[in-house]
Amino acid sequence: MSATTTEGRPAPADASAAAPRQGPLANIRVLDLTRVRAGPTAIRQFADWGADVIKIESPQYMEVSDGWGGLRDGPDFQNLHRNKRSLTINLKDPRGLAIFRRLVEQADVVAENFRPDVKFRLGIDYESLKAINPRIVYASISGFGQDGPYAKRPGFDHIVQGMGGMMSVNGHADNGPTRAGIAVADVAAGLFCALAVMTALLERASSGQGQWVQVSLLQAMISMLDFQAARWLMNGDIPVQAGNDHPTSIPTGVYPTADGWINIAAGEQAMFARLVKAMGCEELMAVPEYSTEEGRSEHRTALNAELSRRTREHGSAHWLEVFERGSVAAGPINRMNEVFEDPQVRHLQVAQTLQHQTLGAIQVVGQPFQLSRTPSQMRSVTPLRGEHTDEILAEAGYSEQDIAGFYADGVI
Incomplete structure (x- = not known):
């Protein structure tokens, strides 16, 4: 559990551990409502390249996790949420919703991966936020799409690997359908989402208008099938499990x-x-x-x-x-230890070191591409829940008295 002050506010982390925010996306502000993996994978691309990413979470008393329970200090959570600031808001409280709407006025991107109907119930859907800020790029990641017969189904990577065809071509036929050992649908959806948001931001530079970006795990998984999918679409071939062999190119x-x-x-x-x-x-x-x-x-x-x-x-x-x-x-x-001991991997500096307030020096997986003039940054570890609430609200124009009242009423 995150450390807190006697007032119920998160204890601040060591400010000296965080480097100044800079990079090619330093002029972009992202309001991050995402949870679990696909959404955070998308937003990590912005955080690492300098964007001001505000991770919006429920206040501690609401006992609503990010989907990881008590594993905030675990490797997965730390790897996904570095380089962000954390703000707690109760979006079900009208005053919390008003705070969020004020932040939208100055934001460039809002990202969420709730079930499709949740954003409408909360009043934070694209059309509602577009009325506040027409330049907003609104990113939605779902399991199966924002509409259609499966829209309301919960989307999980394992399920989508099966539905999207991955498990029918992976592994040995004798062992039956086999999932990949990584969350390939989640990660693919996150990366496609980041690419889509970047595309929308680039288009906004000429049109001045934002738009709604929609990505689903199912579409991402099918896209990742690549040539296997094309074999069916073009030739009517149904690929089968080939074990460790390439499906067509032998040996x-x-x-x-x-x-x-x-x-x-x-x-x-x-x-x-x-x-x-x-x-x-x-x-x-x-x-x-x-x-x-x-x-x-x-x-x-x-x-x-x-x-x-x-x-x-x-x-x-x-x-x-x-x-x-x-x-x-x-x-x-290679086994995982051998991967990171490999001289080429060391040369590429894939593992990046951060200084955590309680765990000490930790390592996370760095970005897989480089820019010659504006490299990615590992500035700060995953923030404590609500660590930057006071700071962000002050930037938004709220007084110390306002902020104290929000805490007292459970708004933040």
Whole structure:
């Protein structure tokens, strides 16, 4: 639970731990109503690139969590909500709603991932806020869309992986439908939402008008199917589970070694030629069944058995060195600790360090892209619930007396 003062206000964090806010989005203010994963994934893109992101939460006494219960100091929550300020408001109180509406006047983006009907009940839907600020870009993430037969269903990543086709092509057929080991629908929806909001902001620069951005987990999941979806739409092919093999490009998959496993990707003709040369089995190129990309895909079981018999003769390090010299696409299969110990990952500075007020030094996952002049920032850890309430309300023009009264009445 967050530390609080005797007045019920959050105890301030060490201000020296936060760097000044700057970056390419420093002139953008986001009111963040999102919860759980998809929405916070979207808004993290703004927070890391300098936007003033105000995370709006319910007051502590309402006992409404962000969807993570008591795990605010856990790795997931800390990774999702860094670089934000936190403001508590009871949006069901007319005075709390008035505070929110005042903030909308000076905001650029409002983001929410409630069930579609909730925003209308609260009076914070796009049309209501557009009347206050026509330039507002309003982002909504839902499980299945803002309308339609499934609109009111609760949307969860696991459910959408199944409905969106992912589980029908993932894993081994013998094991049945298999979910991905990451929240692929949630994360994809969040990233698509961020891209959509950026697009709307870019358009606003010429039109002067905001708009309503809508993203669903279901649409994001289907979009992520990419070529697998296109195979059905264009050719009527229904993709099946291919295990660790590529659906069409063979040999691409996982191969056993004397001490573990490695990945090889050599389906393309020139790459396959380099593979068999590096392995000393160039005679495989002369086998009619393996001489073309189509043939290798059709006869994948026999070809994989041939290659696996050879890869088992030496350890993973041996083969990776051989393939490196031969310009063959291959790589280790790392556990999470090995991922972050990898020299290239260290060079790219994927892990970023922040100083937490109670946990000490923590590491989070940094941005996956770089800008040469305006890099992303890891300025501050996830705020305490309501940590910046006084500061934000003062900026909005409320007096100390006003703020004290809000606390006393449970408005904030």
